[in-house]
Amino acid sequence: MTRRVALFVLAVLTTLAITLMTVWASLAIYYSNLTDAWLRAALAILFSVLTLCAFAFLRNRRRTLVGFLVVFCAVAAWWAMIPPSNDRDWRPEVAVLPYATVAGDMVTIHNIRNLDYRTETDFQPRYYDKTLDLSKLDSLDLIAVYWMGDAIAHVMMSFGFGGKDFVAFSIETRTEKGEGYSTIKGFFKQFEITYIAGDERDLIRVRTDFRNPREDVYIFRTRARPERVRLLFMEYVKEINRLKAKPEFYNTLTTNCTVNVVRHVRAFGVNLRYSWKVLLSGYLPRYVYDLGGLDSRLPFDELKRRGYVNPRANAIGNDPDFSRKIREGLPVPARAAPRTETGDGAPTKN
Numbered sequence: 097m098t099r100r101v102a103l104f105v106l107a108v109l110t111t112l113a114i115t116l117m118t119v120w121a122s123l124a125i126y127y128s129n130l131t132d133a134w135l136r137a138a139l140a141i142l143f144s145v146l147t148l149c150a151f152a153f154l155r156n157r158r159r160t161l162v163g164f165l166v167v168f169c170a171v172a173a174w175w176a177m178i179p180p181s182n183d184r185d186w187r188p189e190v191a192v193l194p195y196a197t198v199a200g201d202m203v204t205i206h207n208i209r210n211l212d213y214r215t216e217t218d219f220q221p222r223y224y225d226k227t228l229d230l231s232k233l234d235s236l237d238l239i240a241v242y243w244m245g246d247a248i249a250h251v252m253m254s255f256g257f258g259g260k261d262f263v264a265f266s267i268e269t270r271t272e273k274g275e276g277y278s279t280i281k282g283f284f285k286q287f288e289i290t291y292i293a294g295d296e297r298d299l300i301r302v303r304t305d306f307r308n309p310r311e312d313v314y315i316f317r318t319r320a321r322p323e324r325v326r327l328l329f330m331e332y333v334k335e336i337n338r339l340k341a342k343p344e345f346y347n348t349l350t351t352n353c354t355v356n357v358v359r360h361v362r363a364f365g366v367n368l369r370y371s372w373k374v375l376l377s378g379y380l381p382r383y384v385y386d387l388g389g390l391d392s393r394l395p396f397d398e399l400k401r402r403g404y405v406n407p408r409a410n411a412i413g414n415d416p417d418f419s420r421k422i423r424e425g426l427p428v429p430a431r432a433a434p435r436t437e438t439g440d441g442a443p444t445k446n
């Protein structure tokens with residue numbers, strides 16, 4: 097009886113694995129780099145049908161399984177060799193890549209985006225270069241953007257220099273003209289990833305003022321010490337230069353706006369662990385709060401309420417002093433104590 101149960105469980109698990117592998121391979125073929133959509137669809141359907149027929153009608157199941165694995169590995173190898181590119185017909189808002197040049201403490205960010213919007217899709221492209229002094233880098237803010245409930249948010253990081261100059265980084269899909277975002281397509285090398293270095297008048301106001309429906313934007317001021325902020329800023333500088341030289345694909349699960357933020361923070365030793373609150377990105381601010389990275393003098397709900405910036409963004413408009421004014425009234429947390437932090441103000445947890 098025990099042997100029969102074990103064989104039954106093995107058969108169920110094998111069937112489930114083959115089903116999942118068949119679905120993945122079919123989608124990988126359909127979303128491959130073959131230019132003819134009809135050919136991609138036909139090959140995807142053919143792979144699924146032949147797999148079903150092989151296991152349904154061929155008597156030697158072991159040989160059939162080996163044959164399936166060989167074909168699956170061939171599809172996976174072909175898919176793995178599909179290269180990313182910086183040379184496509186990009187949508188205008190992601191067409192220009194930022195990069196940085198470094199001379200001692202002076203970092204010049206080139207191509208900071210500050211589009212002049214009439215609507216979300218109707219705008220005048222506008223970019224500028226700004227030289228920033230690392231010795232004045234003294235603040236790090238987490239910006240969370242909500243548009244479909246509490247569980248999902250787009251996360252951006254904003255760096256402040258002496259309370260005067262700010263530059264924000266938004267990790268996004270780099271889509272082509274006529275191409276829309278799809279969660280499923282995001283698993284199959286359909287989008288490159290881009291780091292937008294942006295003026296907050298662009299990255300915040302496009303979401304609070306121009307998108308329809310409007311999105312809810314919150315700013316959370318972190319407790320990060322200046323030396324840690326500098327390390328994180330240079331991680332972003334390194335990444336925008338790397339992506340300009342060597343493009344990379346976006347992935348819905350493993351290479352996205354939230355996972356990459358956590359990866360950059362972890363790169364210099366901060367104990368910010370991956371958790372379901374990272375996968376469900378809307379809970380990331382609460383996760384950072386629970387780890388001690390935000391102002392703990394206030395309950396989180398009150399901190400979030402005060403950080404809601406939509407009304408202020410609407411009122412301030414395209415004011416050159418937008419970044420300073422939008423932070424007026426936001427609680428400024430005390431810096432983390434070196435003895436009790438993991439690098440970002442979070443207590444160490446084992």
